[in-house]
Amino acid sequence: MFGYYLDLALRSLKRNKVLTVLMVLAIAVGIGASMTTLTVMHLLSGDPLPGRSQHLFYPQVDPSSSPSQKQPFDVMDYRSAVDLWSAHRADRQALVAHATLKLRSPETNQPPLMAKTLATTSDFFPMFNVPFQYGSGWSADDDARNTRVVVISDDLNRKLFGGANSVGRTLQLKDSDVRIVGVLAPWRPSPVFYDVAGGRFSNGDTANFYGKPEDVYLPFGAGQDINPNSFEMFTCWGDDDGKHQQTSPCVWVALWVELDSATKASDYTSFLASYVAQQKSLGRFVHADDSRLMGLMQWLDFNRVVPSDVRLQMWLAFAFLAICLFNTVGLLLAKFLRRAGEIGVRRALGATRSAVFAQCLVEAGLIGVLGGIGGWLLTMLGLWLIRRQPVEYADLAHLDVAMFLSTFALAVVVSLLAGALPALRASRIAPALQLKTL
Amino acid sequence: MQTKLILAALRKHRLATLLIAMEIALACAVLCNACFMIANRLQLTRVNSGVDEKALAVLTLGGFDQAQPGDLNARVTAGLRAIPGMQSVSVINAVPFNEQGTNGGVTLDQAGKRFGGVVTFYTGGPGSFEALGLKLVAGRAPQTDDFQSMATFVPSDAQVVVSRTLAEHLWPGEDPLGKEFWCGGFHFRVMGVVAHMARPAAGEGGTGTIEWSVFVPTLPGHNLAGTYLLRADPADLPHVLRDAETAIAQIAPDVVLDHEGSRTVSDLRERYFRNDRVMAGMLLGVIAALLGVTALGIVGLASFWVAQRRKQIGIRRAIGATRGDILRYFQAENFLIVTFGIAFGMLLAYLLNAVLMKFYELPHLPLYYLPIGALSLWVLGQLAVLGPALRAAAVSPVVATRSV
Numbered sequence: 001m002f003g004y005y006l007d008l009a010l011r012s013l014k015r016n017k018v019l020t021v022l023m024v025l026a027i028a029v030g031i032g033a034s035m036t037t038l039t040v041m042h043l044l045s046g047d048p049l050p051g052r053s054q055h056l057f058y059p060q061v062d063p064s065s066s067p068s069q070k071q072p073f074d075v076m077d078y079r080s081a082v083d084l085w086s087a088h089r090a091d092r093q094a095l096v097a098h099a100t101l102k103l104r105s106p107e108t109n110q111p112p113l114m115a116k117t118l119a120t121t122s123d124f125f126p127m128f129n130v131p132f133q134y135g136s137g138w139s140a141d142d143d144a145r146n147t148r149v150v151v152i153s154d155d156l157n158r159k160l161f162g163g164a165n166s167v168g169r170t171l172q173l174k175d176s177d178v179r180i181v182g183v184l185a186p187w188r189p190s191p192v193f194y195d196v197a198g199g200r201f202s203n204g205d206t207a208n209f210y211g212k213p214e215d216v217y218l219p220f221g222a223g224q225d226i227n228p229n230s231f232e233m234f235t236c237w238g239d240d241d242g243k244h245q246q247t248s249p250c251v252w253v254a255l256w257v258e259l260d261s262a263t264k265a266s267d268y269t270s271f272l273a274s275y276v277a278q279q280k281s282l283g284r285f286v287h288a289d290d291s292r293l294m295g296l297m298q299w300l301d302f303n304r305v306v307p308s309d310v311r312l313q314m315w316l317a318f319a320f321l322a323i324c325l326f327n328t329v330g331l332l333l334a335k336f337l338r339r340a341g342e343i344g345v346r347r348a349l350g351a352t353r354s355a356v357f358a359q360c361l362v363e364a365g366l367i368g369v370l371g372g373i374g375g376w377l378l379t380m381l382g383l384w385l386i387r388r389q390p391v392e393y394a395d396l397a398h399l400d401v402a403m404f405l406s407t408f409a410l411a412v413v414v415s416l417l418a419g420a421l422p423a424l425r426a427s428r429i430a431p432a433l434q435l436k437t438l
Numbered sequence: 439m440q441t442k443l444i445l446a447a448l449r450k451h452r453l454a455t456l457l458i459a460m461e462i463a464l465a466c467a468v469l470c471n472a473c474f475m476i477a478n479r480l481q482l483t484r485v486n487s488g489v490d491e492k493a494l495a496v497l498t499l500g501g502f503d504q505a506q507p508g509d510l511n512a513r514v515t516a517g518l519r520a521i522p523g524m525q526s527v528s529v530i531n532a533v534p535f536n537e538q539g540t541n542g543g544v545t546l547d548q549a550g551k552r553f554g555g556v557v558t559f560y561t562g563g564p565g566s567f568e569a570l571g572l573k574l575v576a577g578r579a580p581q582t583d584d585f586q587s588m589a590t591f592v593p594s595d596a597q598v599v600v601s602r603t604l605a606e607h608l609w610p611g612e613d614p615l616g617k618e619f620w621c622g623g624f625h626f627r628v629m630g631v632v633a634h635m636a637r638p639a640a641g642e643g644g645t646g647t648i649e650w651s652v653f654v655p656t657l658p659g660h661n662l663a664g665t666y667l668l669r670a671d672p673a674d675l676p677h678v679l680r681d682a683e684t685a686i687a688q689i690a691p692d693v694v695l696d697h698e699g700s701r702t703v704s705d706l707r708e709r710y711f712r713n714d715r716v717m718a719g720m721l722l723g724v725i726a727a728l729l730g731v732t733a734l735g736i737v738g739l740a741s742f743w744v745a746q747r748r749k750q751i752g753i754r755r756a757i758g759a760t761r762g763d764i765l766r767y768f769q770a771e772n773f774l775i776v777t778f779g780i781a782f783g784m785l786l787a788y789l790l791n792a793v794l795m796k797f798y799e800l801p802h803l804p805l806y807y808l809p810i811g812a813l814s815l816w817v818l819g820q821l822a823v824l825g826p827a828l829r830a831a832a833v834s835p836v837v838a839t840r841s842v
Contacts, residue, residue, distance in 0.1 A: 015616055020740075022734050066550075102501030102694055104561050150777045193716035203644045203799065207713075230504070239622045242485060242505065242590045242661065309717055313647055319468050323728060326461035327735035333454050390712055425453065 001355075002362065007362035016335070020367070021179040023331050027371025027418075030324030031411045032378025033317040036418035039379065039403045040386060041314050043396050044210060044306045048193045052129060056093075057257050057265060059084060059272050061288035063279075064237035064249075072290045073251040074197035074303075076232045079255035080279070086119065089271050090257035091264065092123040095220045096194055097253045098149040098232045104172040105160045105218065115156065117173070118214040119223030119231065125151070125182075125256050134156075135167035135182035138219055150393050156215040170370060171216075176226045178218060187213060190396055193296060193303050194256055197234060199303025207307045210393035254334040269293045321414065328367070336426035343426055344434025357427040364419020365412055372411030377409055439787035440763075443773045459779040462815055464785025465732045467790045470811040472721045472728075474803050479718040482558030483711040485648050487534040488601070488634030488688070490571035490704040492672040493525075495679040496533045498699030499664040499690065507663035510690060512564075514666060517689030521681045523674035529563035529658035530667045532638040533570075533703055535710035538665070539638035540591050542621040544652075546608065554608050554619060554645065555567070558637040559592050561656040567599070569669040572653070575602060577615045577630030587622070587657045588628055596654050598626045601635035603649035626652065638711070642800055664693070675702055729814075733822040740768065740826035744833075751830055755810070761831040768827035769820060776819035780812045787811065 013020040047053050060072035061080050074086075084097050096118060104113040124130065125137035138149045150171065157166055169180050191209035199206050223231070229245040231252050238249030245252070259265045272291050279285040294302060336343075343356055379399060386397040399407075448455045481660040493513040497518070502510055511529050518527045531780075532539030540559045546552040562570070565579050579599070584594035605614035605628070617628045635651040655661055679702060686695050744751075751764055 019738055021736055026731050026734060029731065033724070033727070059604060093745065100500065112694050114502060114696065203640070205713075239624075240590060309713065312717075312798065316468070316472070316721070319464065320724055320728060320731075323461055323464050323468070325732055326457050326464065327731055327738075330454055330457040330461065330735055331738045331742075333457065334739055334746075338746060389716060390709070421453070 005359045005362040009236045009271045009366045012363055013143040023328055023367050024370045024374055025417055026324045026327050028323035028378055028413060029372025031371060032382055034321045035375060035407045036382030037314040039399055040310055040397060042403060043190060044310055044393060048189045049129060055258050055260050056296040057259055058294050058299045059255055060292045061276055062287045063285055064372055065286050066237050072292050075254040077251050078246040078253050081255045084255055090268055091260050092127045092258035094121050094124040095253055096120050096258045099227050099230060101174045101227055106172055107169055108160055110160055116214040117216040119218055119220045121220050123275055131185040133183045133185040133188055134165045143219050145408055147219060148176060148178045148222050149181045150178045151217040152180055153184050153215045155185045157183045157400040174226050196303050199305055204308025206305055207392045209305050275373060305326025324416050325414055329421055332364060332419055333422040336422045340429050341434050343429050344431040347431035348435055353427040357423045360423030360426050361416060361419050364395055364415050368412040368415025371415060372408040375411050376407045440767055440770055444774055454739060455775055458735060459775050461732055461735055462776055462779025463783035463786055466729055466788035466811050466815055468728055468789040469725060470807045471790050472725050474807055476718045476721045481647055483714050485636055486634040487636035488572050488632055489534055491707060493669050494703040495668045495675055497666040497668060497682055498696040499693045500696050501694035505660050511658040511663050512539045513689055517685055518682050521678060521685060523670050523678045526565055526569045526669040528566035528569050528667045529662055530566045531662060531665055533563045534636040534638060535706040537639040544619045544621045546619055548620050555650060557650040557652055560651055560653045561592055561662050562653060563658040566667050569667050572632040572635055572801050575631050575633050579630055583653040585657045587659055588661045592624055592654050593656055595625045597629040599630040599632055599653040600628055601649045601651050602631055602633055605631050641759055656672040729818055733818055736819055736822035741822045744826045748833055748837055751833040752835055755835035756838040765827050765831040768823055768830050772815040772823035776816055780815055784808050
């Protein structure tokens with residue numbers, strides 16, 4: 001029966017080509033716009049570490065002495081971060097601080113460049129599933145001894161060494177020699193989650209969270225030796241003389257911890273509370289109730305990482321799809337009811353209401369499939385347009401299998417939804433009335 | 439006269455009428471709000487930076503110790519001034535739209551109780567104030583004696599120039615000259631007010647605070663080095679900047695030129711507002727597609743109704759209706775449907791605006807957007823229905839006699 005209905009649907013669509021094209025086009029444009037924005041949304045709001053994100057947590061404390069502070073800072077001061085890190089109370093823990101340092105490659109003939117550098121600790125790589133192409137990260141021992149080793153990104157390795165295995169080579173970072181111990185495979189976390197902070201101060205303009213990760217990674221202690229007092233600050237709550245960053249009233253070090261079970265997470269929360277209480281009793285902290293432990297996804301939500309423009313585009317696209325839907329419902333209704341005579345004959349010959357309903361739905365579904373193909377092409381066009389935009393996440397805009405399938409699913413669902421009401425009306429046509437007027 | 443007739447006919451097609459009216463209502467709501475957002479975005483991009491954008495460029499260097507720049511400033515300024523076409527070279531920490539610069543929360547009392555907001559501090563060396571071309575509206579411009587050496591990020595006690603917007607924000611209705619403010623232990627006294635001075639980036643206060651800037655006359659040296667303000671004739675500027683970039687390799691071989699950060703201020707402005715323009719363009723595209731789809735819907739439905747009513751049209755023609763009557767009938771019918779849609783659409787537009795205001799930095803939808811939106815939908819409806827209506831008018835009276 002389905003094959004017969006399909007044949008009927010095709011004939012009906014061919015009968016009024018202009019109208020068919022209009023309906024297919026309306027669905028295609030609506031689907032294209034919605035799927036383009038939905039794909040971007042899906043890419044930007046997804047879990048950057050599926051399967052691991054639920055074990056990653058971001059502790060925060062409030063070392064400020066000012067009374068106006070209502071919640072902890074987005075990152076930590078040096079002492080709190082290092083205290084908590086060296087307590088080793090989590091399964092894994094990584095410190096994170098940023099700098100942009102002059103990088104020279106004495107072994108190759110390249111001009112010096114400024115490299116985005118991340119000072120971190122050895123757990124960073126296993127904790128965040130960072131993929132290696134050559135070599136590996138450094139050891140906990142290297143952290144302790146401030147060994148001057150670095151891990152470099154695939155991008156930098158291509159730029160300096162043409163993509164060859166550069167493990168064991170020496171680079172000059174600021175004024176110090178450092179040895180390469182590892183080269184990352186291409187790695188593009190979306191967003192660069194371990195750097196996310198301060199999202200609530202950016203007025204929705206958070207596209208920069210989706211840039212490329214750093215080019216150089218080195219042990220935190222070695223970073224302190226190589227680049228003393230010059231790491232990027234998040235903010236200061238008091239006057240900073242710029243000469244003693246480690247004791248300054250400024251926050252600039254972030255700490256990530258991995259806690260593999262809910263019990264450990266609650267244990268860590270109490271550990272954090274006891275640390276803060278202890279610091280208060282020592283007189284270093286004023287606020288004891290301002291500590292917080294958020295999960296990775298919760299932290300991303302808190303920072304509203306998805307740029308507000310992207311959200312706006314998505315809602316706009318869906319409003320547009322709704323208009324396309326109304327449009328299709330209206331056209332299908334007119335189309336089905338115009339065939340009242342035909343339907344009346346079918347009913348009189350014994351077709352049930354549900355048979356008529358099914359026939360109409362098949363026609364609507366066929367329009368949906370055609371619209372889906374058009375929508376898929378328009379989605380590809382839309383994503384191509386986004387890749388040409390000067391936004392940080394431009395290179396991420398590709399259609400994955402899930403979104404490809406959702407395109408057709410959405411198109412068919414939309415057209416069936418659009419077809420349901422007209423089909424229902426058509427199936428309720430009284431045969432006797434129609435036969436009379438024939 | 440016809441209205442009753444039309445309403446009676448529409449009652450027969452309640453569902454289709456309702457659908458097309460709803461489509462128009464949605465279109466009306468989205469149209470009004472999208473137009474409003476476009477206007478908003480475009481207004482943002484028209485911020486007056488207060489500086490001679492076309493004559494200015496910035497050159498950014500990295501890879502040296504900010505705390506001990508040595509003679510870098512002297513070498514670079516001397517070297518760059520030798521470039522033909524260069525009118526002036528001065529040291530500054532940031533320029534409008536280059537998204538760098540130093541922000542700090544200021545207070546109106548020394549104890550730090552009366553918070554004034556987070557502002558940008560421009561620290562500029564001798565010559566930079568004149569080079570920027572800021573327009574003084576009160577007080578005086580920085581003199582040689584006003585330039586003091588840097589404490590950490592600003593001099594510890596300085597005479598400063600503020601923008602008019604910031605002055606009105608900090609001291610509404612008062613004369614800002616001589617007024618004081620603090621940022622932690624740093625003390626500032628206002629010596630001049632300029633008409634406009636945009637920040638390097640709007641920052642946490644949102645787009646409304648784009649002009650909250652303070653110009654602090656500062657002697658170049660530690661923590662003020664590596665960013666240079668170049669001024670040249672607008673026609674020469676691109677090649678002057680290019681020459682300056684090449685000259686750096688000889689002047690200071692030990693530093694790294696930041697290509698991304700070395701641009702003309704017009705370029706920086708273009709880049710800064712690019713997202714807003716892209717968004718405005720996208721909204722415009724959505725509006726066009728929206729109107730197109732709505733028009734197609736009207737054309738489609740009207741065509742069907744015309745085809746369906748051929749016989750009735752024929753009968754009406756046969757009993758005396760003119761072509762004009764038939765044409766006007768379909769036009770009036772469309773006008774009625776669109777009017778229903780618009781009435782509901784205005785309500786929707788206001789609801790949508792309320793939602794947008796909650797999540798985005800948007801003011802109230804001004805009332806005049808509603809009649810403009812309504813008018814454009816009426817025009818769209820009439821244009822869309824014209825084709826089918828003309829076809830209806832062309833139905834010959836003889837149809838009435840057929841297949842009865």
